[in-house]
Structures are given as structure tokens and as C-alpha cells.
Amino acid sequence: MSLVLLQGGRVVDPTNNRDEIADVLLSDGKIQSIAPDLMTPDGTEVIDCQGQVVCPGLIDLHVHFREPGQTAKEDIATGAAAAATGGFTTVVCMPNTTPTIDNPATVKLIQERAAAAAPVNVYVTGTITLGIAGEELSPIGSLKDAGVVAITDDGKCVQNNELMRRALEYAGMFDLPVMDHCQDYSIVTDGVMHEGYWSTNLGLKGWPAAGEDLIVARNIEL
Ligand SMILES: [Zn+2]
Known part of the structure; x- marks a missing residue:
């Protein structure tokens, strides 16, 4: 049996409502326990995770x-x-x-x-x-x-x-x-940024929000 201790990381797991500094003990690659300051047997490989996030992939x-x-x-x-x-x-x-x-x-x-x-x-x-x-x-x-x-x-x-x-x-x-990728080409044409105050201010061609909204609505309807 191989034991690995991920020590002192910030353990984040939204599914289990967990966000805390803790140790994670792995046994043959599977999580065996999660708790602060875990005691482990001799021969356990210890990986220092302080300052790191330990979370599901x-x-x-x-x-x-x-x-x-x-x-x-x-x-x-x-x-x-x-x-x-x-x-x-x-x-x-x-x-x-x-x-x-x-x-x-x-x-x-x-x-x-x-x-x-x-x-x-x-x-x-x-x-x-x-x-x-x-x-x-x-x-x-x-x-x-x-x-x-x-x-x-x-x-x-x-x-x-x-x-x-x-x-x-x-x-x-x-x-x-x-x-x-929801984009109506006839509306967006060659726009380069969101259409609004700043596109007008900068003199850049805008993308109207309708260019995306129309395709989202079409897809929902279909
Ligand atoms: Zn892409």
C-alpha cells in the first residue's frame, strides 16, 4: 500500500461544501482521509502543499x-x-x-x-x-x-x-x-467590440447584442 500525504494545502471541494486548510491522505491513489494535522505512518510520502490549492481535477x-x-x-x-x-x-x-x-x-x-x-x-x-x-x-x-x-x-x-x-x-x-458559437453574421458583420458608448467613442465598429441574442433565441426555439 502506498501512502501520500498532501500536507497543509487549501482544500477546496464545492460538492462537499469544503474550503479549509487541511491535510489529504491518499492510499494507493485514493483519498483515505481529510483533516488538519493528520498523523501518518512511517514511509508516507509527504508533499508540502502550503500556499497551494488542493481540489478535484x-x-x-x-x-x-x-x-x-x-x-x-x-x-x-x-x-x-x-x-x-x-x-x-x-x-x-x-x-x-x-x-x-x-x-x-x-x-x-x-x-x-x-x-x-x-x-x-x-x-x-x-x-x-x-x-x-x-x-x-x-x-x-x-x-x-x-x-x-x-x-x-x-x-x-x-x-x-x-x-x-x-x-x-x-x-x-x-x-x-x-x-x-451564437453569432448572426448579418448583424455583427465586421464589428470588433461590443456596440455601445465606448465603440462610438473610440470610432470602432460595434457588435450589437442582438447579434448573439437572436441565435440563442433561434436555437432555443428549434
Ligand atoms: Zn474555440
């Missing part, structure tokens, strides 16, 4: 690990290492890679790279539309079979209402969440 629902195709920016190994360093134990990858994640083979590639190189859980999303082009639906059932956890066109928004209606219907059939 964080989850990031929107990461870009850029693999395949854009690994000059990031790859699964470097992105996952950065996640682990920041306390994130689970991440969800966006599908705007090159090629985009609109087919089972690309899902498989990422799963295999993650299994070989990532110290955290790496989940994959598929695109709503082929190539994130907003014109044809991706094979949503095949993506689900391959293991995607949601569909999304990442930073793009499906403008065609009928296409989005079909996407939501299929996603419902396959029990897949849809993550949408």
Missing part, C-alpha cells in the same frame, strides 16, 4: 490542441501537459483542426495520440457541418459511434436555420450536446 470544455494539421501552434502532448500543470484533468478538444473533425478517422487519430501522449483525459468534439463550412451536415451518427462527446462548429455559427434544425434533431437522436 478541473475540466476545460473548450481547448484547441491543434492536432492534426496545426502543430506549429500546439499539439496534444504539449496542450495536455499544460492542462495538467494548471490542475485540469479533463479537456474537451474543439474540432477546427486541419482537417476538421468531421469524420471518424480523425476522431480515432486524436484518441490514439491522446492515449500515447496525454497525462489527462482528452475528449473530442465533432463538427456540426462538414469542414465547418456551414453547408452540409457532418455524419453525426458516425461521429457519435467514434466517441465524440458533443458537436460544434467551434468559432463559427451555422447561419442556415433549416440546417441547424436538422443538426439539433440528429444530435437529440444520438444524445449529443450541441455547443454553438
